[in-house]
Amino acid sequence: MILISKYLFPKRYVGLTLWPVIFLKTPELKNDPVLLNHERIHLRQQLELLIFPFYLVYGIEWLIGLIKYRSAYIAYKNISFEREAYANETNDDYLKTRIPWQFIRYIF
Template sequence: MILVFKHIFPKPYVGLTLWPVIFVKEDVLKQDQVLINHEKIHLRQQLELLIIPFYLIYLTEWLIGIVKYGNAYTAYKNISFEREAYKNEQNTGYLKSRSPWSFMYYYGISNKV
């Protein structure tokens, strides 16, 4: 389910996935295949981790990233879940061929985005 909710997005964010809903900032974004694919990757990640652990790991990685990089946005871009989603968002067939727990490949990669 995709819902439009303008008031929860600080710049530069336009999409957010909270199981089982994808929120987008504007109605036109519902048609953005790359954005929706990115958010669907997060839905799969959340399901694999039984939802609550996903959010705990996500928050932990983000907080560690803030300390490591000294910047909240850089920390966000280096979360393993985000790395997987950004790397594969252009591939609309990715979820059909994706192996379970694929985000683990992106965990601990030391390249700063």
């Protein structure tokens, strides 16, 4: 399910996935296949980790990155879930061929 809400997002962000919903900043983003693929990768990650642990690990990785990089944005870009999603967002077939728990490859 995709919902639109311009009020959920800081300036740099246009999409957010909170299982089972993908939130987008504007209606036009529904036509962005790369963004939608990125967010669908997050849906798969969340399901694999039974949802709550995904958010826990995501937050821990972000906090570690914040200490390490001293930048919220760089910390975000280095979260394993984001690294997997960004690396594969242009591959339309990625979710068809993706091996479960693939995000682990992006931790190190």
